[in-house]
Amino acid sequence: MRQAQVYRWQLPLDAGVVLRDRRLKTRDGLFVHLQDAGCEGWGEISPLPGFSQETLDEAQQAVVAWARAWSEGQLLPLPELPSAAFGLSCALAELQNTLPQAADYRAAMLCAGDPDDLFATLAALPGEKVAKVKVGLYEAVRDGMVVNLLLESIDDLHLRLDANRAWTPLKAQQFAKYVNPDYRSRIAFLEEPCKTREDSLAFARETGITIAWDESLRDEDFRFEAQEGVGAVVIKPTLTGSLQKVQQQVAAAKALGLTVVISSSIESSLGLTQLARIAAWLTPGTLPGLDTLHLMKAQLLRRWPDSDLPCLQMDVLEPLL
Numbered sequence: 001m002r003q004a005q006v007y008r009w010q011l012p013l014d015a016g017v018v019l020r021d022r023r024l025k026t027r028d029g030l031f032v033h034l035q036d037a038g039c040e041g042w043g044e045i046s047p048l049p050g051f052s053q054e055t056l057d058e059a060q061q062a063v064v065a066w067a068r069a070w071s072e073g074q075l076l077p078l079p080e081l082p083s084a085a086f087g088l089s090c091a092l093a094e095l096q097n098t099l100p101q102a103a104d105y106r107a108a109m110l111c112a113g114d115p116d117d118l119f120a121t122l123a124a125l126p127g128e129k130v131a132k133v134k135v136g137l138y139e140a141v142r143d144g145m146v147v148n149l150l151l152e153s154i155d156d157l158h159l160r161l162d163a164n165r166a167w168t169p170l171k172a173q174q175f176a177k178y179v180n181p182d183y184r185s186r187i188a189f190l191e192e193p194c195k196t197r198e199d200s201l202a203f204a205r206e207t208g209i210t211i212a213w214d215e216s217l218r219d220e221d222f223r224f225e226a227q228e229g230v231g232a233v234v235i236k237p238t239l240t241g242s243l244q245k246v247q248q249q250v251a252a253a254k255a256l257g258l259t260v261v262i263s264s265s266i267e268s269s270l271g272l273t274q275l276a277r278i279a280a281w282l283t284p285g286t287l288p289g290l291d292t293l294h295l296m297k298a299q300l301l302r303r304w305p306d307s308d309l310p311c312l313q314m315d316v317l318e319p320l321l
């Protein structure tokens with residue numbers, strides 16, 4: 001007999017998590033748990049404030065209705081809301097054993113805070129040294145100097161940068177001016193430098209710095225096409241939709257020869273470990289962008305290997321059905 005449950009949860013975040021100018025104090029989300037004929041599957045639905053179009057309450061309504069119908073034997077189409085479609089499709093994939101267990105728990109180190117503190121940590125990174133640095137939060141010139149300094153001091157370091165569309169063309173140029181042309185090839189990519197796609201493309205052409213699309217993938221008029229200066233796409237499944245849609249986007253990007261990075265939308269450890277499995281499955285060989293667990297004060301139900309954070313269990317979940 002089929003059984004479905006939807007749980008709501010809330011986790012405290014580290015004091016310093018700022019997203020699109022707003023400070024996030026907690027991460028709120030849902031889990032769905034499906035059981036059928038001795039098999040089970042879990043999925044996480046946690047729209048990211050400032051990034052997702054839908055609110056958690058809207059996602060909850062859609063997920064509860066879908067799960068109720070499913071437990072009564074109906075198979076409704078997945079909801080349109082990306083976070084809901086993603087979480088439900090993961091639960092179904094676990095239930096049907098189509099989401100492989102093997103996971104890629106490596107993550108490009110997310111750097112924040114004082115650059116002076118970063119050198120030692122980065123220099124000591126084992127294996128492929130890839131770090132992600134946010135730019136566009138301070139003066140573009142300061143960003144340029146920090147990036148230059150990091151690449152200068154650690155000669156096997158590659159950086160992923162992310163401006164979240166913060167710059168005007170002028171500011172982007174000010175940034176680029178400070179990065180020694182010899183080091184630019186070690187900028188693996190710079191996500192979304194400018195406010196518009198046209199300006200970002202012009203920046204890539206003019207500076208030789210490879211750019212990546214993240215926010216643009218959610219633009220109504222976005223199409224996968226070869227574009228000079230674009231080297232990668234960053235796919236955030238919680239913002240994209242069902243696993244099937246994620247697979248389609250990965251395939252379309254790969255067909256253009258682009259690097260595809262599966263990235264976190266600050267999911268709990270349960271969602272994050274599923275993303276590590278999706279990365280191992282769909283983008284083997286590319287370091288995923290999943291270094292966000294340390295932004296939280298606890299894990300939930302499933303552990304991320306080597307994390308020291310306490311792992312909270314079922315008793316903190318609020319059942320909704």
Ligand SMILES: O=C(O)CCC(=O)C1=CC=C[C@@H](O)[C@@H]1C(=O)O
Binds near residue numbers: 108132164263291
């Ligand atoms: O992509 C990564 O390496 C980590 C995730 C990450 O950088 C982000 C997750 C969610 C919102 C943003 O703060 C940021 C991004 O814009 O890509």
Ligand SMILES: [Mg+2]
Binds near residue numbers: 215
């Ligand atoms: Mg980004």
